[in-house]
Amino acid sequence: MSSSSRAERPPTLDPVACSRWAVWPHVQSPWLHEEIGRRMEDRLQWIRLQPKSWVDWAPVSGGLQTHAKLRARYAQAHCCVVETSDARELLARQALQASWWKRWLKPDTLTFGESLAGSADMVWANMALHTSDDPQALLQKWHRSLAVDGFLMFSCLGPDTLRELSQVYQNEGWSPATHAFTDMHDWGDMLVEAGFAEPVMDMERMTLTYADADALLGECRMMGRNLHADRFHGLRGRQWFARLKTALLALAKTDQDGRLTLTVEVIYGHALKPLPRLKVKNHSTVSLQDMKTLLGQSLSP
Template sequence: MTSSERPPTIDPVAAARWHAAAPAVSPWLHEEVARRMEDRLQWIRQAPESWCHWDAVRGGLQAHALVSARYPKARCQIYETAAHCEDSARQALAKPWWSPARWSAGNPQLGMPADASVQMLWANMALHTAADPQALIAQWHRALAVDGYLMFSCLGPDTLRELHAVYAELGWPPAGHAFTDMHDWGDMLVHAGFAEPVMDMERITLTFATPERLVQELRELGCNLHPDRFPSLRGRRWREKLYQVLSDRLADPQQGGQLALTFEIIYGHAFKPAPRVRVSSSSAVSLQDMRTLLRQGGKEN
């Protein structure tokens, strides 16, 4: 897949480097988005028997506690795609031997979930930095059992629109890679085999007292993965100019003069339906799909 065909304008090498080096902490924005996504679970009638938290450390450890409290009897699988986050997840989520919670669902299991092994897959703020999002969505689809469902969130295209405008006005390269629209995510979910995708979005405005604090927050959230970003490091003078420009251009009178940035948050939800076999002179069916069809007596939905 070339960069022009990939939904976000993203450099896969830079994305891999960031993923391997991202701080093993849950940024504040990730926790807040996860809290809002957890509130949407009240509309899900069937509690999962097991669920997978995909990249829990970056996605939100506080939110993990909220989901676990909502489904105290459900078995939990933690899968950290970045090796350096696995120890952090183990230390943060392991229940002590004396905890009564150990006798309900037990400690979360770490590692890749087996195919068709969970009824819910929870992935918060991970999709927008994936160099190959279709492959990631396909992994989620494989992990889910039939009638299981996906809950995910990511950044949308209006994110950092103020910062992008500043960079464009100054003739600088893009401030970050382009984020995918929620309708395109819905199309990709259907292409991967999901059904009934429900997408919605909201905008969150964050304010900062100083440009230094603003830049610090952005560094915790991610980095510029655009293929046409600045090709080398900038110097101290460029940083001073950046801080001055941010102070001048992002100050919002409606926010008391604080520096304001917009974040578009996309929420997605979709089910994994039973597999369908198209009748033709020659049909290929995966082993997992065949097992599912046999359990259903070979009947199509």
């Protein structure tokens, strides 16, 4: 790996923790991911292009119910599900694949595994980017999956996420509660660097409320993990856990309803894959795939 590639990686993310979370088996998709997926799916009404083929990236974490909504919207389109591990792919197959006799009666438009390079009209990636220790490489992978004029739809968490929990950890003098989340403007720059065009970024803040600390912490465990490289690496004791809950309850007193609150900043992104550009200097190098694409465009009526 080059030094420039290492420099582009998020400095607070622990690659080992990221890889472990990427294969963590979900019993079901987190409800927050489903809600964000529902909101992102609603935005597709403004997209004119009707995909004939599309990629659903990591739907076990991103939202199995959201996947069903997308299949209903693009009922005739072929979908390739790409998961982050064999175990998660098995979970996706069990949840999404029709029974063998239904597939025998009518060929299924759903496949699993690596998508064919340059063939998809849409890549759908809900709540995956902020847990990648090499997001630039992931963006480039999505770019390679798309056909020219295909588009990427993604969502991820932004910098204000869990700011209340982070404040509690800071007040107590503990190591960070979560890794740093990337700003939407930086994602826009990274999309352009990965080869995308016309990135459109949007953001909204959601406020989640909880009756008690146990409910809040239980939901945090389902939604994700602390992937910060400087997080506490040992096991916490009962006294620490009681201290955490006391600190959270003290924070709840500032809320007029006496409930615990958490802020979630959600970033939505949309970008196109443009026709490759030739950079002509004293000499130039063009990939075979890009040359075929350029020739195909020039010969089309």
